Amino acid sequence: GEEVAQTPKHLVRGEGQKAKLYCAPIKGHSYVFWYQQVLKNEFKFLISFQNENVFDETGMPKERFSAKCLPNSPCSLEIQATKLEDSAVYFCASSRDRGQPQHFGDGTRLSIL
C-alpha cells in the first residue's frame, strides 16, 4: 500500500501479559523501523530491519522485546511479560532505501494496566 499500516490502533493488556503489534510497510520499501514514544514528545529508537534481516537492534530491551519482519507478512513487535513502563505509543516507519525519508504509521497506543 501507499501508507504504513499499523494495527491495532489501541491495545490494552494487564501487567505480565503479552502484547503483539503489527506493521505493514509501504510496498517497495526495504527498511522498517520501530520507535517508542513514551513521553508526549520523545521518540526512542528500538530496532530496524533491512527486508527480513535485523539491521540495528541497539535500542531493543532484549529481555522482553522481540521483533520480526517475515516475507509476505506484516512486521511484528512483541513484548513478553509487559510492565507498566511499557505503556507508550509505538510507531513503525519504512523507507525505500538508505538516505530516503522514513514514513510513519499512525502508531499503536499500548496501555498496560
Place this chain on the structure above:
Amino acid sequence: DQQVKQNSPSLSVQEGRISILNCDYTNSMFDYFLWYKKYPAEGPTFLISISSIKDKNEDGRFTVFLNKSAKHLSLHIVPSQPGDSAVYFCAASALGGSNYKLTFGKGTLLTVNP
C-alpha cells in the same frame, strides 16, 4: 544527552507571515536531517529533508537551511497557514556511519492564528 535540540517548545505566528523553527545538534556524525509535522493521534508526516552536502532545500512553502559549522538547521514556512498548526519535529541520522535510525528533537508546537 540530547543530541538534537529544539529549544522553543512553542511558537505563535499570524497567518500569512513567516514561521521559523530552529533545531541544533551536537553529533558531528549526523549528515541527513529531516523535518516532520505531527497532529495529535497521528504519526509524524515527512515534510522536507536536507543532506549535509547542501545548505538549503526548498519545497513549495517549506525551506530548510543547514549551517554545518554552527550545527544548526531551521525550517521556514512562508506564507504560514492555519492548517500548519501542529508539532514540528527535527530529526537527524548518520548515514555515513550506516546508522539509519532517526534521533528526534522534542518538538515545537506551532500555532498559526487566522
